[in-house]
Amino acid sequence: MTPAEELADALRDLVEQVACAEAPDEALAEAAAAVRETTSRLTAAGTERDATSLRFAAGDPWRYRRFSPVSGPLNPLAPPVVYEEITEAGLEAGVTFGVAYQGPPGYVHGAFIAGVFDDVLGAANMASGNPGMTVQLNVRYRRATPLRTPLRVTARHTRREGRRIYAEAAMYAGGEVTAEAEGIFAEITFERAQKLFRNGNGGGSADEQAL
Incomplete structure (x- = not known):
C-alpha cells in the first residue's frame, strides 16, 4: 500500500468512527482540531493535481x-x-x-x-x-x-x-x-x-x- 493509499484508508477508518462511535464533546473537539491541523499541513506540503482535467x-x-x-x-x-x-x-x-x-x-x-x-x-x-x-x-x-x-x-x-x-x-x-x-x-x-x-x-x- 502506497502512502497515498494508506492516507485514504486511514480517513475511511476515521469516517467510520464518526458515523458510529460516541465520545465526550471534549474528545470530539480535540479530534476536529487535529483533523484541521493535518489538513493544513497536507495542503502546505503538496500541490493540487489537475483532478478535473x-x-x-x-x-x-x-x-x-x-x-x-x-x-x-x-x-x-x-x-x-x-x-x-x-x-x-x-x-x-x-x-x-x-x-x-x-x-x-x-x-x-x-x-x-x-x-x-x-x-x-x-x-x-x-x-x-x-x-x-x-x-x-x-x-x-x-x-x-x-x-x-x-x-x-x-x-x-x-x-x-x-x-x-x-x-x-x-x-x-x-x-x-x-x-x-x-x-x-x-x-x-x-x-x-x-x-x-x-x-x-x-x-x-x-x-x-x-x-
Missing part, C-alpha cells in the same frame, strides 16, 4: 479510476470496491460497506448500491473494449444488502447496438443475490467528451449530446 482522464482511464468515489483506493469516499478479476468476458469484485453507508438500520443505502453498479458496469465495458458513458441505469433491489459483510459483485458487457452499449451486473451476500442491474451506455470519443464536459464544467446530459 479531461486529458488526465483520457490519458489513462484505468489510472483515473484509482480516484473513483466508488472503487478508487486513493479516494477516501470509496468503500472501496476491489476488482479481483477483470477479463473481456466480465469481472468479479468485492466490497464491504461500513456504517457510513447505512440506509435502513444494519443495511446498505440503495444509492451506494447503485453507485457500485454504475462503476462495475463501466469497468466491464472498458475491459471488453466498449467504453462508454452511462445513459440509463436500472437497479432491482431483491433483498436488503447487509453492512459489514463481504459482498461479491459480478458484471459483464452483453451487447452493442450501434453506439449504444449494454451491460449487466449482480451483487451477492453469502451466495444470495441482493440486487441486480442493467445499464445502457453511449460510446463517447475524446472529441465528443471535450464538447460534453467543457473542461470539467459540464455541458448537458449524455442522452442529449453523446447519443
